[in-house]
Amino acid sequence: MRVTVLDDYQGVVPRLEATKELDGISVILHTLTERIADEDALIEALRETDCLVLIRERTQITARIVEALPRLRLIVQTGRLSGCIDLDACRRRNIEVRDGTGNPVAPAELAWALILGASRRLVPYAEHLAQGIWQRTRSQLEDEGLGRTLHGRTLGIWSLGKIGNRVAAIGRAFGMRVVVHGRASSRAAALEAGYEFIADRRQFLTQLDVLTLHLRLGPETKHMIGVADLMTMRPDALLVNTSRAELLAPGALLEALARGRPGAAALDVFEEEPDGASPYLNHPAILCTPHLGFVEQDTYEAYFGEAFTHVRRFAESLQPGGRTAT
Template sequence: MNRITVLDDYQGVVARLDSVRVLDGLAVELDVLTRRISDENELLRVLRDTDTLVLIRERTRISSRLIAALPRLRLIVQTGRLSDCIDLAACARHGVAVRDGSGNPIAPAELTWALILAASRRLVGYAGQLARGRWQRSTPELADEQLGRALCGRTLGIWGYGRIGRRVAAVGDAFGMRVVAHGREQSQQAAEADGVAYLADRRDFLAQVDVLSLHLRLCAETRHLIRRDDLAAMRPDALLVNTSRAELLAPRALLDALGDGRPGAAAIDVFECEPDGVGDYLDHPCILCTPHLGFVEQDTYEAYFREAFTHVRDFIRDAGGGSAI
């Protein structure tokens, strides 16, 4: 019997997905953990009988110590694209195979626009005050009230014009926004091919945008790329939206920049050291926070786990362990 463990299913939905049927007929036991285990010693105890580990994106880091201490572990599958949360060198040393899946730009692009619209029109504040009996108010105190604003005619900046950035830009164009792009050479080529203005100078780019949306891939070159002094170039009424990776910004760069008044607001879906890292951003009057929902929706989960469980099925069958239950 091959024991498959899925980590960090915060919402308890994986076992109910249609994609689980990919495993039908295999001699497997599926164990889905809904409680996050942050202590590595406890995680070692929980996973001691696991043959196959399925990760939901980068929610848990799989260290060399963890890999070395799990002698039954033979396969790790990461949903979506492979990231640096798995110690690949340790996997190679201990004979643990690693598989990943493909990304999907649709859900994160849609969430980006949900955040842009919600933050621009102050929807969360209005809804919260309405629930407390205050009509057409977004804050408890009148002295703190601000009007939301429309997007037509304003400038949308896309930093990282790839598959997701391109979708976000297309919606901005449909809203009547001026769209500008910034990033590396690939972004420039893609933007110019789409007729989108590319601004090579970082500070000039940041100074022009009313809404800045980050869509960079996290790597050594982009980690902590955006600093407090970069954000100081933004307008005091600008909105920064990050559905990509928290580590694109230097530590505390956004919080300090908001304290300086540039930009004026932020809407963020990603945090360092999730979920605990959200604490510094919660209840900030200028920040709208969501709990890393970029890929958390039905269609993406079905696609992610169909790929993941197909990798598991193929691995088991290739290893000669695919007999029917």
């Protein structure tokens, strides 16, 4: 059985301990390290694939792809299913689809890396130091400024789920005032944890020094944050988005920054990846990272441990007397 892993950008999957889950079964593990954006080229690359393993939602598996791969029998999503697989097409073909569990630790830690990096201007300081320029972040002195500490400032958590809870707890440890906005579940979680909950969006946004977004993407949240919302933020506030780029209306962040509110942003997600990052990369007020929220060793081991367990169980179910894969 041929198992193909898509979009292994760092080429690390074959070296993971998780691959031991495949020991003792007859599989050929094949990884593709370059993203194949062209659908025809992707179909051709997957012609001999029996089992497809996806790294989160890096590639959309459309009905056309599903229908063009007669050997495909199993698709495994690392992490939770997130809408990147045409499930109806899979059902028509009797292709099994499996997913895993989420991991809030890595994305919460990355959110804080962005908060700290942007607040203290670490990247431009490091870049200028590499050029032999000491304690400068801008080429022109009139554009220069200083970073800020976080103790005593206000951290806003939009949606207090598993990731938001971890981000909030770290903020509290830094001595920040933590305020929460979101639905009834966020209100209940905030009250249980002892955080202030603000139901009114405008009142919430006007108070913040740092805003982090942790909402799920769905029809009701897509493009829900517009220019008018961002313009209610303080001119020195920081927006951090490690959740989904589509939470913001197209162009809203760039327009709001051009108009002076908020003062800065840190982004780990973009609507079209990787090309969608381009408009933001050289903006002096935006810190960008290439969707690293889950990209670290422990999360990969957990994700692929689950994924390859699904593959092993499926392979065993095909053997004479094998049990149905679950």
